[in-house]
Amino acid sequence: MNKKNHGAGFAVCFSIASAWFGTHCGSGFATGAQGVSFWTSYGAYALFLPVISVAVMAVVAYIQWEFCRQNKTYDYRSYANRLFSPYDKVFATIYEILFIAxxxxxxxxxxxxAGQLISQMFGLPYVPSVIAVMALVVxxxxxxxxxxxxxxxxxxVILIAVIVIIAFLCIGKNGGHFxxxxxxxxxEGSLGGAILSGILYGSFQCIILGATTNLSEDIATSEDSKLSAVLGLVMNGAMMVLLTYMLLCYYPSINAEQLPVLAAVSELGIPALxxxxxxxxxxxFMTTAITCIGAILKRVEGFGADKISNITARRALYSAVLILICFGIAQFGLLNIVKKGYTAVGYLGIPFVIIPTLIIGTKKIKQGLKGEK
Structure with a gap:
């Protein structure tokens, strides 16, 4: 019997879930800025908001990976083209714009x-610190x-381990306040607003999930897609809940911090940690910057080839423009970028990513499964 009749195995599904976990729980998550913006800013409602967020993410992940497995679409644009066909020229383009955003x-x-981190560690002004980070990234x-x-x-792996240690120490020290x-x-706010915030977090993360479409190449069956999504739900969900509960130990003052986790660590009084x-x-942060810049350049470096034939020159030009744009946005501060920028994209992600995935994606994978029987 061929591979398609057999599951890929637990190890493969676990590695796929781990890759998703690593993509999600990166530098942005580890600062705590996303947590205070979407969850703990609503106070005790944050007890269940991460569960709403990760549930949205896991359902979309399953549908996306299963769709990619069936259609052999192993990059996000190919996935979007097939998902939105025959209207892909419009909706796949919108999807790509959201991804680049x-x-x-x-x-x-x-x-x-990173600029805020340097500023706090060395007592430097914020703008020069951001310029230093920008130069280092270049x-x-x-x-x-x-x-x-x-x-x-x-x-x-090391960063997540450090976060787990910090979370348990903070909860142990300040659990009474929690x-x-x-x-x-x-x-704070209404229950409806809190639930919407949980959905918005899941929404912008579902756009980032487009970067994991290549993982579906190792998925052999529909059950593999389900298991990978469930494992990812457990891993991401556990980390999201742990971080949120830690942040609640310092509510509400933690919500005003640009780097919430660093603020919590400072209160522990352990300089080495x-x-x-x-x-x-x-x-x-540096890894995230390089990865994001690379992903953007891969999509735009072909533009203007008729005017600038040298691809290295085009990449240099687009890199410079991109970095200057990002430098300008950085002046609003980390919390504003997360609260306003990610929230805006999250709103757009609901009609252009989540709903089409749930409706069109589900319909097409059901048709695909019938064809496999």
Whole structure:
């Protein structure tokens, strides 16, 4: 019997879920900025908001991976073209614009977050710190890309381990305040607004899921798609809940911090842990910047070939324009980028990514499964 009649196995599904986990729980997540923007800003409602977010993400992940398996579409544009066919020229283009917008937000967040980190660690003004980060990213993009990308998996594992240690220490030290927030049900905003915020987080993350379409190449059956999504739900969900509960231990003051996790670590009074966390987050920031810039350039470097024939020159030009745009966005600060930028893209993601995936994607994979019987 051929491979298609057999599951790929638990190990393959676990590796796919782990890759998704690494993509999601990167530098932006590890700062806590996303957590306070979408979850803990609503107080005790944050107890269940990460569950809503990860449920949305997991359902879309399953449909996307299964669709890609059936249609052999192993990059996000091919996936979008097939999903939205015969209206792909319009809707696949919108999908791609949203994907690029998220990548731009990612680079801008790196400039803002890493700049804020340098500013706090060394007491430097914010803008010069951002300029220093921008210069470093340019240098790394020219000479250090392979090293950073090659080490990204190891960096992610270490960073997550550090976050877990920090979370347990913070909860252990300030768990009493967490209990008080929950027992007295201290909330901000409405329940409906809180639920919408949880959905919006899942929405912009579903756009980023487009970067995982290549993982479906190792999926052999529909059951593999389901298992990969379930494992990813458990791994991501556990980390999201842990981080949120840690942040609630410092509610509401933590919501005003540009780097919430660093603020929590500082209160622990463990200099070595604070330094280790800062170094790991900074390295993760650099990896995120290189990855996002590379993803954007891959999509735009073909434009203008008739006027600038040298691809290296085109890449240099587009890189410069991109970095300047991201530098400008970074001036709004990390929390504003997350709250306003990611939220805006999240709103657009609901009608242009989530709903089409749930309706069109589900319909087409059901048709595909019937054809496999």
């Amino acid at each position: 998220i990548m731009v937000m990612g680079v801008s967040s790196v400039f803002a977050g 240098v790394l993009n020219m000479f250090g890309t392979r090293l950073l990308v090659a080490s990204s998996s190891i960096l992610s 209990a008080e927030v929950v027992s007295t049900w201290q909330t 604070e330094t280790g966390y800062s170094i790991m987050v900074f390295l993760a």
